[in-house]
Amino acid sequence: MQTPxxxxxxxxxxxxxxxxxxxxGWSGGYLDGDSWxxxxGINIVFERKDQVDFYGNSGSLYVCKKGTYGLGMGTSGIYNDIVSRFGDKVEMMPEDTDWRNLL
Structure with a gap:
């Protein structure tokens, strides 16, 4: 389980x-750097009151708290790299997306 x-x-x-x-993304501490x-790929979504659970094709689970949606320091650069490589084939979903009806 991942909780970013x-x-x-x-x-x-x-x-x-x-x-x-x-x-x-995860913020690193004094001795650890940021990671991402x-x-x-998402194949199952459960939306709860304060979090959204995303199950991946590989079997991973990402438990994402609703108040933490957005790019962090580490992920903003990664996102910009992805967009520069793939252009308009990549779109960031808005925070108010109805996650239950994503798939």
């Missing part, structure tokens, strides 16, 4: 159709 400090959902237009992925992950 910040997260966004990316909508990616692939040749096989639309894929949604979680771009998640891009999940394998």
């Amino acid at each position: 400090d910040s997260w966004v959902v990316l909508k990616i237009a692939a040749e096989t159709g639309v894929i949604y992925k979680v771009l998640a 992950r891009l999940n394998s």
Whole structure:
């Protein structure tokens, strides 16, 4: 189970159709640097009162708190790199997305 400090959902237009992925970030401490992950693709979503649970194609679970949606220091650079490589094939979903009806 992954519980990121910040997260966004990316909508990616692939040749096989639309894929949604979680771009998640964690803030490092004094001895650790920031880290990030891009999940394998969302296949199940459970929206709860204060969090959204995203299950990935690989079996991973991202438990994302609703108040932490957005790009962090580490993930903003990663997002910009993804957009520069793939252009308009990548879109960040808005925070007020109805996650229950994402798929």
